[in-house]
Amino acid sequence: MKLQVASQLAIYSVLELIAEPNRQLTVADIAEKYAVSTNHLAKVMNVLGRAGIVRSVRGVGGGFQFCGNARRTTLLDIIELFEPRASLALQASDLGGRTAEAGALGIVLQEIDDTIRTTLGCITLATLRDLAVRERSKSRAA
Amino acid sequence: MKDRVKRAPAQARERARPSPKEAVAEPQASEAGTRLSVRAARPADIEAVTAIDAAATGLPKPAHWLELYQRQGASVAARVIFLVATPAEQSDRVLGFIVGEIRAWEFGSAPCGWVYALSVDPGARLRGVAETLLAAIAAEFRKAGMTKMRTMVARDDRLPMMFFRSEGMMAGPYIQLEKDLE
Numbered sequence: 001m002k003l004q005v006a007s008q009l010a011i012y013s014v015l016e017l018i019a020e021p022n023r024q025l026t027v028a029d030i031a032e033k034y035a036v037s038t039n040h041l042a043k044v045m046n047v048l049g050r051a052g053i054v055r056s057v058r059g060v061g062g063g064f065q066f067c068g069n070a071r072r073t074t075l076l077d078i079i080e081l082f083e084p085r086a087s088l089a090l091q092a093s094d095l096g097g098r099t100a101e102a103g104a105l106g107i108v109l110q111e112i113d114d115t116i117r118t119t120l121g122c123i124t125l126a127t128l129r130d131l132a133v134r135e136r137s138k139s140r141a142a
Numbered sequence: 143m144k145d146r147v148k149r150a151p152a153q154a155r156e157r158a159r160p161s162p163k164e165a166v167a168e169p170q171a172s173e174a175g176t177r178l179s180v181r182a183a184r185p186a187d188i189e190a191v192t193a194i195d196a197a198a199t200g201l202p203k204p205a206h207w208l209e210l211y212q213r214q215g216a217s218v219a220a221r222v223i224f225l226v227a228t229p230a231e232q233s234d235r236v237l238g239f240i241v242g243e244i245r246a247w248e249f250g251s252a253p254c255g256w257v258y259a260l261s262v263d264p265g266a267r268l269r270g271v272a273e274t275l276l277a278a279i280a281a282e283f284r285k286a287g288m289t290k291m292r293t294m295v296a297r298d299d300r301l302p303m304m305f306f307r308s309e310g311m312m313a314g315p316y317i318q319l320e321k322d323l324e
């Protein structure tokens with residue numbers, strides 16, 4: 001499993017928007033920080049907008065604002081907007097068919113998969129923001 | 143939706159310096175406006191503790207809670223800390239409880255504080271009761287010289303998982319393993 005670029009960008013964008021209350025940023029502001037094309041990011045923001053997580057603000061400055069609940073929206077909620085359930089899983093190919101060996105390997109992969117889903121499903125945007133704040137102060141102290 | 147304001151200022155939590163048997167944390171305003179107190183559990187609390195736990199687990203275990211209560215101070219290797227949260231003005235009304243243990247050299251690990259049980263009355267949830275209890279037991283652990291606090295949560299138990307994560311707890315270096323005994 002590899003987190004898709006769109007999922008990562010969505011998480012970073014939302015983190016930027018929730019870094020301060022009522023923060024409003026343009027696609028260009030965020031694209032610059034993460035060195036991505038505004039086109040790509042605009043598509044990501046549209047998906048977040050349709051899901052009711054961000055809203056676009058018209059008028060002077062324009063841009064996007066967070067409008068979800070940062071303390072209840074989990075990383076899995078965001079990621080699943082971009083990647084269907086199956087692509088998060090660590091999957092073996094069909095090689096091995098219904099053999100006991102393939103079944104045994106399947107059990108181990110399932111264990112890993114369950115851990116991934118649990119972790120992403122219980123870390124909220126607010127929790128990740130707090131973690132980012134701690135990381136920032138750690139790197140300042142270093 | 144607006145992010146909520148943190149209920150207990152960090153300094154208030156740092157100030158929570160318990161005397162062994164009575165108030166553990168100074169009263170703090172919870173979000174619903176009720177001021178909370180944390181104090182050491184008393185035998186009379188066991189009934190409420192049993193009911194709060196049974197509301198979450200469906201299994202009343204009064205003997206277990208009483209035994210934990212009695213084990214406080216009984217062992218140096220595994221020191222039990224049993225705290226309850228009440229409204230500041232109603233110290234016999236238990237809203238939630240937390241039980242922790244300082245365990246030394248378990249699985250080869252340096253002494254650390256374990257949160258063994260934490261439960262809040264379903265009618266008092268989402269008002270910062272658990273957060274206040276966790277801050278109070280963390281202060282107790284720190285006072286005993288601990289620098290690490292641990293707990294164990296069932297993977298599919300979302301409520302405590304979200305709670306402990308929101309408190310900044312991360313996966314530790316141990317993985318719990320098990321096997322059916324045939």
Ligand SMILES: CC(C)(COP(=O)(O)OP(=O)(O)OC[C@H]1O[C@@H](n2cnc3c(N)ncnc32)[C@H](O)[C@@H]1OP(=O)(O)O)[C@@H](O)C(=O)NCCC(=O)NCCS
Pocket residue numbers: 071072146198238258259260261262263266267268269270271272273274299301302304305306308
């Ligand atoms: C888990 C439990 C102890 C939390 O108690 P609580 O007093 O409601 O928790 P708090 O109000 O202090 O919540 C603190 C933070 O935890 C998280 N949280 C708590 N309950 C949550 C819920 N239902 N959904 C999502 N996040 C939740 C939130 O981030 C919350 O902060 P916020 O409300 O500002 O967003 C309580 O739900 C409970 O007793 N559950 C049943 C028993 C249990 O599972 N115990 C733990 C295992 S021993």
